[in-house]
Amino acid sequence: MSTYLSLSDDPIAAVATPFGEGAIGVIRTSGDGCIELCSALFSRPDQLRAAEGHTVLHGYLQDPASGQRYDEVLATVFRAPRSYTGQESLEFSCHGSPAGLQAIMGLLLQHGFRSAEPGEFTLRAFLNGKLDLTRAEAVQELVTAKTRTAHSLALARLSGGIFQRIDAVKQRLVQAMAAVSIQLDYPEDEIGEVPLPRSDIDFARQELRGLQSTYRSGRLYQEGVRIALAGRTNAGKSSLFNLLVREDRSIVSDQHGTTRDYIETMVSIEGIPVRLFDTAGLRDTDESVEFEGIRRSGMIIESAALVLYLIDAVEGLQPEDLSRLEQIRDSGVPCIQVWNKLDTADADLPDKLPSDAVAISARTGAGLDALHHAVLASVGQGEGISDGAVVIDSQRQHDLLLRALQGLDQVASDVDAGEPMDILALDLQEVLGALGEITGEVTSADVLDAMFSGFCVGK
Template identity: 35%
Template sequence: MVNNDTIIALATPSGAGAIAVLRVSGKLAITISAKLFKSVHAKCLTEQKTHTIHLGHIVDGERTLDEVLVSVFRDPQSYTGEDVVEISCHGSPYIQQEILQLFLRNGCRMANAGEFTLRAFLNGKLDLSQAEAVADLIASDNEASHQIAMQQMRGGFSSEIAKLREELLNFASLIELELDFAEEDVEFADRTQFKELIDRITFVLKRLIDSFAVGNVIKNGIPVAIVGEPNVGKSTLLNALLNEERAIVSDIAGTTRDTIEDEISIGGIGFRFIDTAGIRETKDVVESIGIQKTFEKIAQSQVVVYLFDAEAVFAKKASLEGIKVEIEKIKNKYPQKPLVVIANKVDQINAAELQQLKAELPNMELLSAKTGKGVEELKLILTNFVNTGALRNNETIVTNSRHYDALIKGLEEIQKVKYGLESGLSGDLMAIDIRQALHYFGEITGQVTNDELLGNIFANFCIGK
C-alpha cells in the first residue's frame, strides 16, 4: 500500500500568509533538499546533524526562488521515522508552488492525504488510535475536544486497551497450552484469576463505551434548538449568545423563515445554536416550510430552549395557556431531550407580573436578550447538561466511532468468554472467543490492520499531515 519513495506536500494551509512550510519525507529527503538548497554559510545538508535549522536559498539552477529556513530531522528521530526536511519559505502562493514543483521535478512525489502520519504509524512512531487523534487535534475547535485529542495522542486510550489486551493474551496463551496437554487433564490458567480479569475488562469496556455519548457531542459540538412563537426574541437571544448581529431582528412576526446556525464555545464545550422559525399555525407557504424545519431541528438537537415573550403575555398579545400547550407538545414529542423554558423581555414587566409568571411556570428561567440579563446564567445551565467530570478527572473518553464499534464487538466476545467460564465450557471453545476479542482490541491500536482499514482512516486526513 505504501511506497518507500520520497514525498512532499504543503504542511500549512494553502493561500497567502507570512510563511508557509513544505514537508519532505523519505530516504532521499535530505539528498534532494541538499541539491536544491544553497546555505548562506556554505553548509551541505547531507552533513548536518538531526534537529538543526539552516538559513539559505532554494535555487533552480541559476535562479533563486526564495530565502528559506530548512529544518533537518534524521531517521529515526523524526515525525515519520524517516529522514524529514521542512522548508519554511515566504507565504506567497506563487513561491509555494514554485518550490513544490521544483522538488517534484527532482525526484519527489506529491504526498497523499495523511501519508506522513501513515508512515509514522507504519514505522512505529504512533499506534493507530494515536494517529487518528492527530486528525482530531487538527480539527479541534474548543477546549474540550482539544483536551480529548491531546490525551489520546499521548497514548492514554491506547495504553489502557493495550494493557488489557496483554493480560488477556497471557491467559489465552495458558489456555492454548492446556489444549496441547488435553489428555493429561491439567489447568495452567487459574480460573479464579481469569474470572477476575474478565470482570475487570468488562468494567473498563463498559466505561469506555458509555463515555462515547459524551465524547461524541463534545467532538462534534452540541446542537441547541431555540424555538418558540414568532417575534419572541429568538434571533435577539442568538445574537446575544454570539455577541454579534448574526440573525436578522425586526418587529415583524415570522422574520426568521429559515434556520440560522452558529457555533460558540462555552466553558470549553462547543455549542451549535440553531435559531428556528417560530411554531404557530400559518397560511404562509414559505413560513410553513420554516415551521416544519423547526421540528426537524428539534429532532436533531441535544437540548431545546423554548422562548416566550413575557411582555406579550400581559399585553394580551400572547396566551399563557397557549404557551403551556406548546411546552407540553415539545415535552410529549421529545421526552428525552432536556428542555429549558425561558421568559424573555422580563425587563418590560413589573414585579407583580413577574411573580404571577413564576407561579404559573415555576421552573422557567428569566431573561432579557436585549439587555443581556440572564444570558450568562443560560450558558451555565447549558454547560451543566454536559457531563464534563471525566474531562476534569482526566479519564479516557471515546470520540471515534470506529473505536466505539470495536469496543462494542470486543465486549460481546468478552461476555461470551464470561459465560463459558461460568458454565464450564471447554478451553478450545473459550479460546475462539478470546482470540476474537483480542482481534477487536488489536483493531483499535493497529496491531490488527488491513489496507482497506488504513485507506479509510488516512483518506480523511489533510494533505501535508
C-alpha cells in the same frame, strides 16, 4: 489499487498549512533521499546535506538550472528514525502566500517528489511504529477539534490515553491466555489444575465497558450538535443569539418579524461545539417572503438536536406558544422553555415557572449560566468532561470495543459452564484479536485505506 497496502519510502511533499495568506506556510517532505533532493534546490546545498537532525538552516529555495529564487525559507532537518514519519524528513517554513507555496510545490514535483496522499505522513508514521492506530486517529481529531474541550480530549488520546488503557487490559488477558495455554499443552496430572484468573476477565470487562461508555460524549464534543432558537416574534431570539455568539450578528428590533431567514454560526457551549440557528419568529402571516422564512425555520427546528423555545415573560405563554410547543414535542425534538426579558418581568416570575424552564434576560445576560447548564444536561445528559479525560470518539474503536466485550461475556460464560480449555482459548483469542485491531497490531489494508483517506493532505 490502494496506495496504503505497505510502507512506501519514496519522497513525498505537501503543503501542511491551510490554503490562504499567513505569516508562514509549511511544506513538509519525507522519504528516502528527501534531504539530498532538497539540498539540490537550496542555496546552501553542502550545509543542508551535512546538517544534523533537529537543526534549522536559513537559506533560499531556487531553481538549480536558472538560479531563479523561489522564497527565503527555514529548513528543518529530521534524520531517520527521529522524525514524525520515522523516515528522513525535511520541512520548509516559507512565507505563507498560496501562490508562492504552489510554486515551490511545483519546483519539488519537478525534482523528484510526488504529492503526498491525504494522511500519508501519518500512515507512514503508523507503519513505522511511531504511532498506534488510536493515536493516528487522534491526530486527525486534534486537527479538526472545534472547541478547547474537544481539543484537550483529542490531545489525551494522542498522548496514548486509549492505547494505555487497552494495553493494560491486553496484558491481563495475555496472562489469562497463558494460564489456559499451559493447561492445553500439559496434561492436568503433570501440572495440576491452573485456575483461570477470573479477576482478569472482570477487570477487562469493567475497563472496556468504561471506555465504550465514553463514546457518546466523545462524539458530542467532536461532532457537536445543532441547536435552534424558536419562538413567537419579538420573544428575543436574535438578542439571545447575539449574546451566545458574543457578537452583534443578528438584527434585533422591536418590530415583529425582524428575522426573516435563519442565521447560523458555530459557538462553544460548555465546550460542546454547537451549530446555533436563529430563526424567523413564528406567527401567522400572509406575506409570502415571511411565510417562506417561517417554513424554512420549521425545517431547522425539526432537524435540531435541541430547541430553545423563547417566551416573552412579560406577555406570558400565549395560545400560539402552546400549539408550537406541542408541535415541537410531537416532532420528538427535545425542547427547553426559555422565559426571556426577566429584567422587566414580575420579580416573582422564576417561582412561577415550570421546573424544566429557564428564566433569562437576553438584555442583561442574567440566567445565562443556568441556560448553559440546562443545555449541557439535555444534549450531554449531564455528563461534564474533565480536562484530559480519556474519551473515545471513533466509531471504529467503539465497534471493536463492543466486539471485545461480547467476546468477554462469552469467556465468562465458558468459565461458568466449565467449558473445555480449547473453547476458552478460542474465545479469548477473539477478544485479543479485537483489542489488537483497535491499536492497529492487526489491521486490514481496507481499514487503513478508509481511515487515512479522510485525513487532510500534509498530515
